[in-house]
Amino acid sequence: MSAEQQVRTPWIKSSYSGSGGGNCVEVAAAATAMHVRDSKLPGLATLTFPAAHWSALTNSVRHYG
Template identity: 50%
Template sequence: MNTEQLAQLTWLKSSYSGDEGGECVEVAPDATAIHVRDSKEHDGPQLAFPRSVWSGFVASLGRNRI
């Protein structure tokens, strides 16, 4: 994905994230991946996960509660 395409992503922050500047992430879905970035560093590094990997990660969150 090139810089122009990355700039067009619509970023979403969790409703659990506050405005206090804690450890929050934002996600932006596209046709093939889920992009993740630090909510305080919009121009910083980003990760991209295939949708199937992200779905597995999210599903495992509910199963592995401590």
């Protein structure tokens, strides 16, 4: 089953992606997890993080760069 079939919530592209393509990341939020994929190869693989782990990661990046 592809990532698109597994994740039923909308995928949102990173605000850092820009309009020229390049290195793009998309995320899809679910009730208990965050899904992450490469927008150029959406059917290839999806990383899934528990919601608490995703929150800890993004908070760490915000505070410590």
